[in-house]
Amino acid sequence: MQDLISNNSSRMELSMRLMDVVALELAGAVASQLHFQVPLLDAEPIHAVLLHFCSALAFLLFPQLELYGSWRGRSLPDLFLRLAASWALVLMIGLFFSFMIHHVGHVSRLWLFYWYAIGVAMLMAYRSAVYFVLRYLRTKGLNSKRVVLVGYGTTGQELHRRAHDLDWAGYDVVAVHAAPEDACKITDPTIVRIPDLQKIHEYVVANHIHEIWITLPLMESPKLQQLQYLLRNTLVDIRWAPDILGLQMLSNKMTNFLGFPVVDLNQPISSGLNGIVKDIFDKVFALVALILLIPLFVVLAVLIKQSSPGPIFFKQPRLGLNGKKFNVYKFRTMKVHEEHGTVTQATKNDPRITPIGAFLRRTSLDELPQFINVLLGDMSVVGPRPHALQHNELYKDLLEMYMLRHRVKPGITGWAQIHGHRGETDTVDKMAKRVQFDLHYIQNWSLWMDIRIIVWTAFKGWTGKNAY
Structure with a gap:
């Protein structure tokens, strides 16, 4: 009983291949009823030819596309993605075949879409049943x-x-x-x-x-x-x-380099194609935000000018992507003063903070001009917060993973900030906690994660109690 399934794996594969053919044939017939409202045999003949051709092609090609290998220990979504891509490939070959016989113009695109969608749904449905039955058997000690x-x-x-x-x-x-x-x-x-x-x-x-x-x-x-x-x-x-x-690095992704398999140790997930998607999202979001925030910017500018003499915006050099310096923009929240070569973090009841500045800091409205930095390409909407240059020099030697934060663009808001790690970092432990959250974000980035952080920031704000 222990090896019952493994000893009959070839028979099981053949059964699944035949089931796939039946599912695709049935899906084509259902698609015909939905679109033509007649059985497939009564529709344009090319559709029946295409149905049988693609079903036979799936029987031959699906094994080569690794749809019948063991999926134990691997995720079901990965299987579904491979399945959808494989079925799409078969249909494209089928369309090419209809083009070669000069009948592609007679193929209904809507029927083809119905057939693809219903076919994917059927293939996924019965595979899910097989997948979970085998999972259940393994929990009982069978087929291990x-x-x-x-x-x-x-x-x-x-x-x-x-x-x-x-x-x-x-x-x-x-x-x-x-x-x-x-x-x-x-x-x-x-x-x-x-x-x-x-x-x-x-x-x-x-x-x-x-x-x-x-x-x-x-x-x-x-x-x-x-x-x-x-x-x-x-x-x-x-x-x-x-x-x-x-090896505590950003990633361990295997790639091909000059014909050799290499491991990228500090390449963030949000690079390559993902980086393009993130950059487009950032630019669009920042542009829309700035347009909508123009009335608020005018009001805040007037209040800042009335609170104390000095500029409306405060700018300070920061490190961006891969250590490139840029000027970060904020609404000015302090009276104009000299730093004398050092940066002194704001503390509770800091006399340098103006009344409107205290409000801006408490609500994080002072960060809104950084949407300009996003449009300029220096920052992202979501990412690790940029620190003062002096803090980078201090903590890069105290925290061994600290500088890896700069392998991505800094952000207006971030994973650390929505979890309360913002404001003054007067101890190494506080900074270590912030860096830990920043690295978690970099290692687990997704566009959906960015959206969650933005929504959380918009509705709950930054929850830190140490923002002065």
Whole structure:
């Protein structure tokens, strides 16, 4: 019973391929009823030809597009995205075929759209059912894969923990090869300890092991090479998860560089195509905001001029993307004074703050001119707040990850600010907490996350109690 599904995987794949064909044929018939209000055979003949051609093509191409491999341990949305893209590719080939036979002009675009949408829905629906049935069986101990773990450092322990906690993934770590200093960290008495690398292949063959997970660090390359040789005849899946969890950088994304696979350690998620999307969103949002805020800007400008002599706007140099200097704009909230080469943060009941300035600081309205910085390309609507240059010099040596904040554009509001970490940072602990939230934002950025932060800022404001 344990290996019932895995032993019949080829039959299961064939069954799913046939199910896909049935689902696509049925989807085409339903689309015909919706659009033509007649059975497909009574519609223009090219539609029936296209239906059968694309269904047969899906039967042949879907396996090549990895739609029938094991999806345990992987997310359902990833499967759906691959499925939708694969079905779209098949339809495009089908359209090209209809063009080659000079009938593309007779194909109904609306029928094609209905067929695509209904087909995707049907393929996803029955795959979801299969996916969750298999997940349920794995939680009951059926169809699980037996795993040997090589290396028990930070990554090895984390993989073991996840395999144990995510029982629906169906992985059972049964044996571990660990360095002497890590062996004591194995607390499960049922786990077999494999003392020597030379014994791994023998254990795998004798105990029906399905996979080997290698989590040795990069610095142990001689051991990795030895292991590769020792496992050359081991006919099971072997995965290597380099022990890089301790490497606290922005990302560990694998890319191709000059034909070599390389790992980008400090490339933020909001770069490349994502960066273009974020930049367009920033510019549009800032332009609309500035247009809507013109009446408020006029009122605040009058009040600032009346409060004390001096300019309406305050500007100060800050570090932007990759350390490039720029002038940040704010409404002036203090009386004009000399800093004498140092920046003194505002404190509670600071005598330099004007009455209107106190209101602007408390409500964060003093930050609104930074939409001009966004239009100029120096800032984003959302990102880590830019600090005074003197603070950068101070904290870059006190907090080892501090300067990574400057791998993205600074923002008007940010993840740290909506969680209350704004205002005076008079201790290293306060700054460390802010940097921790900033790095979380950079490592987990999404456009939806930006929108959430903006909405939170608009409706709740910045919740910090230490903004003076």
